[in-house]
Amino acid sequence: MPLTVTTLPVKKCSGNDRSHFQNTNINIKISAENGRSATATTAACGRNREELLGPRPARCECRSKARSRCRVLQPVQAEAMLNRNLGDTTFMHEIIMGYQGEMSLKGLNRNQFESAMMKILRYRLKTVGKFKVYCTQSTFYMEPEEEDVDMDLAFDRVSKVFGLAALSRAVVCDKDFDTICQTAEDYLGASLHGIRTFKVEARRSDKTYPMTSPELMRELGAYLLGKHNYLKVDVHNPDFKVIVEIRDYGAYIHGPKVPGEGGLPVGTSGRALNMLSGGIDSPVAAYRMAKRGLALDHIHFASPPYTSERAKLKVKALAQLTSIYTGSSNLFVVPYTKPQEYIRDNAPDVLFTVLMRRSMMRIANVIAKKQGCEALVTGESLAQVASQTVKALQCTDAAQDLPILRPLIGMDKTEIVETARHINTFETSILPYEDCCTIFTPPHPKIRPELAEILEAEAAMPGLAALEAEAAESAERIRIRITDQVEFEG
Numbered sequence: 001m002p003l004t005v006t007t008l009p010v011k012k013c014s015g016n017d018r019s020h021f022q023n024t025n026i027n028i029k030i031s032a033e034n035g036r037s038a039t040a041t042t043a044a045c046g047r048n049r050e051e052l053l054g055p056r057p058a059r060c061e062c063r064s065k066a067r068s069r070c071r072v073l074q075p076v077q078a079e080a081m082l083n084r085n086l087g088d089t090t091f092m093h094e095i096i097m098g099y100q101g102e103m104s105l106k107g108l109n110r111n112q113f114e115s116a117m118m119k120i121l122r123y124r125l126k127t128v129g130k131f132k133v134y135c136t137q138s139t140f141y142m143e144p145e146e147e148d149v150d151m152d153l154a155f156d157r158v159s160k161v162f163g164l165a166a167l168s169r170a171v172v173c174d175k176d177f178d179t180i181c182q183t184a185e186d187y188l189g190a191s192l193h194g195i196r197t198f199k200v201e202a203r204r205s206d207k208t209y210p211m212t213s214p215e216l217m218r219e220l221g222a223y224l225l226g227k228h229n230y231l232k233v234d235v236h237n238p239d240f241k242v243i244v245e246i247r248d249y250g251a252y253i254h255g256p257k258v259p260g261e262g263g264l265p266v267g268t269s270g271r272a273l274n275m276l277s278g279g280i281d282s283p284v285a286a287y288r289m290a291k292r293g294l295a296l297d298h299i300h301f302a303s304p305p306y307t308s309e310r311a312k313l314k315v316k317a318l319a320q321l322t323s324i325y326t327g328s329s330n331l332f333v334v335p336y337t338k339p340q341e342y343i344r345d346n347a348p349d350v351l352f353t354v355l356m357r358r359s360m361m362r363i364a365n366v367i368a369k370k371q372g373c374e375a376l377v378t379g380e381s382l383a384q385v386a387s388q389t390v391k392a393l394q395c396t397d398a399a400q401d402l403p404i405l406r407p408l409i410g411m412d413k414t415e416i417v418e419t420a421r422h423i424n425t426f427e428t429s430i431l432p433y434e435d436c437c438t439i440f441t442p443p444h445p446k447i448r449p450e451l452a453e454i455l456e457a458e459a460a461m462p463g464l465a466a467l468e469a470e471a472a473e474s475a476e477r478i479r480i481r482i483t484d485q486v487e488f489e490g
Contacts, residue, residue: 094171096155097252098140101165101262114140116265117163120327124157127483137205137247140164160324162263162291168243170254175209175246177216181223184253188242189227191255197234200224204246216244261291266327269293272375272405273368275360276300276331278315278435281379281408283322283425284416288407289377290326297329297371298480299364301336303436311433317488319480321425331478332367336360336436339467346461350446353387355457356437358399359468365400366472375403381416382409386445395454428488 098121103113114135121142125131129149131142142158144151151169159167173183192198202216211219221233224242245252274286276298286296300315312333319331339359347355364376380388387396397404408416420426458464 093143094151094169095144096142096151096158097168097170097254098142098158098161098164098260099166099168099257100138100140101163101260102264103163104138113163113265113268116268117161120161120163120265120267121158124161124482125154128154128157136249139247159258160261161265162261162293162325163265164260165262166257166260168254168257170245170252172250172252175206175251177211177219180216180244180251180253181220183251184220184224184242184244185227187253188255191240192224192228192231195231195239197232197238198224198240198242199233199235199238200242200244202244202246206246206248209246216246220244261325263291264293266290266293267295269295270374271295271297271372272377273332273364273371273373274298274377275364275379276315276319277379277437278311278318278429278433279379279437280420280426280429281381281384281416283318283379283423283429284419285377285379285407286322287325287419287423289405294375294377294405295329296326296377297332297368297373299332299334299367299475301334301360301363301436303337303340303439304335306337306340306439307434307436311435313488314428314431314433315435316478316480317428317486318425319478320484320486321428322423323480323482323484325423328479328481330371331480333476333478334363334367334471335474335476336363336471339363339464339471340436340440342461342464342467344440347457349442350444351449351454351457352440352442353445354392354395354449354454356440357387357392357396358454358458359464361396361399361404363468363472365402366469367475368402373402375405376400377405377407379408380406381411381413384413386447389447391448391450395449395451398451 100114103110103117106113117140118133118135121133121140122131125133125142130145131149131154132145133140133142135141142154144154155167155169158164171183171187173179200217200221202213202220204211204213204216220242225231225233241256243254243256245254269292272289272294274282274289274296276282276286278300286298290296298315298319300312302312315333316331319329323329340356343352343355343359361376368376380393382393383389386392393406417426420429
């Protein structure tokens with residue numbers, strides 16, 4: 001039969017303005033088959049549950065298996081890293097949290113993506129300061145080990161890493177409600193000045209925590225309202241969000257999450273060679289393919305004296321700007337003057353553009369295979385110019401045997417420009433330094449060439465293959481590091 005137990009008065013877990021007491025009624029049902037089970041109906045926080053009913057049952061086996069998938073960091077290690085910060089609200093130890101996106105759907109292969117991501121994060125933070133980088137519960141933690149670390153610079157560096165859906169700067173504290181309240185006020189109190197509305201969001205991955213997420217949101221909101229009585233709560237469109245995440249090894253408090261770049265860690269999808277012309281399109285193509293996890297090298301065709309040294313420096317600057325997202329890479333500068341002049345002098349004028357593109361593809365194919373690249377990347381957009389029609393692309397693809405990836409093929413120019421502005425390459429791309437693709441351009445190129453006539457035109461140029469081989473062998477290799485500064489000025 002049901003037994004009703006009335007506890008001693010229990011103080012509500014609330015702010016200073018709610019200091020009254022109330023009794024808590026707990027109904028306990030005793031079952032001969034299932035042992036003891038209980039449901040509590042109370043307005044209090046429920047911190048006295050274990051005292052009345054004993055410890056909570058162990059977590060189910062399936063939850064333990066799910067947590068064990070992330071083997072990057074053992075629980076004991078993670079707890080040891082955070083222990084020195086718990087219970088101390090006077091010293092707020094700020095960390096960076098990066099949240100997985102598509103990576104979390106990779107199943108049994110997820111560990112490989114997480115390991116690659118941590119390697120990238122450590123490299124990005126290497127020149128900022130000493131950080132501990134680890135992963136648990138589908139979140140990457142970047143914890144500074146030095147007090148004078150520039151957290152603004154660190155956050156900017158990791159915000160441009162592919163594979164993170166969102167990021168936040170947070171402080172960690174003990175999972176005690178009073179400590180959470182004080183830490184939230186100390187860390188985010190200044191952000192609540194000058195705004196009108198706010199909202200508290202709480203997430204509880206540690207289900208053993210005695211307060212539910214709605215209780216935590218309500219009580220922490222009441223505490224902050226007591227400290228900032230000019231504020232109002234707006235759960236739909238607040239000016240500011242206070243977010244509390246109750247995880248296994250601490251409570252993490254932060255403001256609104258900042259959207260990340262998404263995608264997959266660079267290098268997890270292989271390596272490709274990007275055709276970097278110096279225009280608007282090719283850096284955007286590199287950005288979009290790196291977002292899908294592709295590591296990139298670049299190739300550029302120079303035709304001195306028709307193209308200047310400034311044009312070469314411009315391309316190098318574009319590669320450096322792109323490396324902020326794509327990572328360090330190699331830039332191969334191919335001297336293309338002789339093959340280009342040979343095609344100009346021996347081929348039909350209307351086929352010059354397509355023949356030149358095919359020649360470039362053959363040279364890029366040779367260099368790509370030497371570098372272990374598995375594909376070529378171009379910034380071509382369908383029907384943007386005469387060499388980018390379906391017929392012309394068909395002829396270009398037939399020149400070599402590697403896959404050609406065209407991430408911009410269905411994008412409008414306005415979309416491409418928008419992305420170029422986002423990655424800060426647009427202003428450099430429009431500088432007026434000609435590349436080899438803009439010289440010797442016929443006034444009326446053929447927009448629907450047939451492969452048969454292209455092959456016939458190449459058969460009439462027997463010396464082209466030797467010139468292409470010479471150009472590939474003479475290619476200059478320039479190392480582009482993410483830590484290098486862009487020194488080019490237009």
